[in-house]
Amino acid sequence: MIWRNPLRSLTLRLTLGYMAVFTVSVALMLGLTFVAGVWQPLRQVETTIRLQSDALVATYDARGRDALIRALEHRRAAAIGRMPYHVLIAPNGAVVAANLADWPQVRGPEWRRYEFGTYATGAEEEHEAVVRDLALKGGYRLLVGLDTEDLDEREDLIVEVLSWGAGMSLALGLLGGLVMTFAVSQRLESINRAARAVIAGDLSGRVALRGSGDDFDQLSATLNQMLERIEGLVASISRVSDNIAHELRTPLTRLRAELEELAGEDDPETIRARSGAALDEVGRLQSMFEALLRIARLESGPALPKEQVDLSALLEDAAELYAPAAEEKGQVMSSDIAPGLNIEGDPDLIFQMVSNLLDNAVKYAPNGGSLRLSAVRELGGVTVMVADDGPGVPAADRQRVFERFYRRNNDPNGFGLGLSLVAAAVERHGAKITLTDAEPGLRVTVRFPEAV
CATH class of the missing domain: 3.30.565.10 (Histidine kinase-like ATPase, C-terminal domain)
Structure with a gap:
């Protein structure tokens, strides 16, 4: 029954819920890692580029193109840490100064992330960079950027880990959920079999124990104790019913005989004697039922007050x-x-x-x-x-x-x-x-x- 409709299994639903919580937790953790390891450093790179490009534009406005070229070369030569990139393009499209092998030919948004070619090591290399694309006076175009290849690799790693991790978590979690559902369903089925046997009237059925001492074994042991108790009570009720019928037969027979004799008597002394005997039998019956009622109340009544x-x-x-x-x-x-x-x-x-x-x-x-x-x-x-x-x-x-x-x-x-x-x-x-x-x-x- 469970396998025809797995989503009805509490174990599988709990597993799926845990998987969802786990996946969200991993995503949040990687998200925080992305913010701390990629997003914030990129914002710092943009801030650095903004300061440097503003200074370069000020140099161009104040002292002209040649001063700007010298400032660009000085920026490249004095770089510590991230590799600085630049391209200065004349109004006619001619490259005036550059340390890149390629760049966006059409001016787009001011800020962009672009994979540039560079000859920093003598051979052309592809590097990810953040670049600011500026239009200067006189029709010149200036691109100023910093290398962010390490941040790009880090971002790719986080995305890859997130993709593979989420996929593997879902796959393994689903597989584990199905396995646990099957294992739990087998243990529950043994309990269901015993319960169905009791419903059918067989009070001798018991839940099989595996000897592992786990929660299911403890539950099964408790259920077996309950079934033994129920079986004993039912048997006791049956015995009590038989005994009551047997015990009542004699006093009721005597009581009937006394009353029949009493109905035909005219002598007052005999009537009093037989009435007394009948009352004694009634008293015995009353005492018997009071004792039975007291025992029944003790066995099935509420907990005794603690005094x-x-x-x-x-x-x-x-x-x-x-x-x-x-x-x-x-x-x-x-x-x-x-x-x-x-x-x-x-x-x-x-x-x-x-x-x-x-x-x-x-x-x-x-x-x-x-x-x-x-x-x-x-x-x-x-x-x-x-x-x-x-x-x-x-x-x-x-x-x-x-x-x-x-x-x-x-x-x-x-x-x-x-x-x-x-x-x-x-x-x-x-x-x-x-x-x-x-x-x-x-x-x-x-x-x-x-x-x-």
Whole structure:
């Protein structure tokens, strides 16, 4: 597509634009060189010729032709630098004095640049000169000039450089633009192929990397990460949809049964009991949807406001909140929280996250077991750890526990959304969460970046 209409290529247009700027820059540079190296020296030569010719005319007017001839010869003999030229022609066309081999036979403009013949070295040579053509009293014609062969050569060189340089710049620039356009189009085409595959529904397509580490490789790597993220989200949505349908089937079935039983009951006590059971099912469904909505908002909502959070005080409050639940099961909760720990984030969300972790620890630790909550500052971050001595989680399942509705061995406790909420909250805060073996039990470690 690019080669059928090259001017639609941004790379080629940028190349052509750069070529235009480069060519104009070279032209301006050579133009300044021409002004400094040719034009200004020519103006100085004209000024010199004007002064000399005015003096010669004054000599002719005051002392006649012979004095003028002597002045011309003296001018030639005393010349230093540029070779002086002159021709004095009588009214009848006879040459009275000259050091040139040829000259314009017909008088034209007063000032001209002309290639004269001269015998300065004994043989005829062609030299460029600037000459002033004057008409004297009595019908005489006087041509006075100075050699400018060096300026002529310099001017020719500048023009030649400008012509060849501009031509070569345009040719090489165009060739380079086409090559770059082809190279860039190939890299862009690989991105387009991956994008078209995604549009067609194949989320497994990825942009090929060349390993060069250049801008295109970095862009391709970023796009691949984005595609992996999209693929994961789509897969997650599919799993969530299936899980929601599966999880809703049982409570809705129970709710329908309770309502059907309720419709046929006349006994007030039975009606109250079945109404309470129905309300419990509705409450469970409401809690499930609230948890799902909270997770969805965390995963796709706007950036969290950056607020300074006193993590030490927050963790102390969470430990105090769950201490009674642990005591009911005869569990021992210990805490080791360093003072003065500060992070940036949403304090309510962080409290919910820690509460979920403590709730799981209390739930799965055995009666008479132990719980541990600790927080320390290390390596520029803050690490929070919650551990229990319960059955733990096998290494193969430690990533799956963060999936929505995942419950090991169909555990009837909860909906399997607590750790999903924890994972979403951790990601929103730019933190990292890991699960390890507490030997026995499970150790959950969350590492937050420390507030600046």
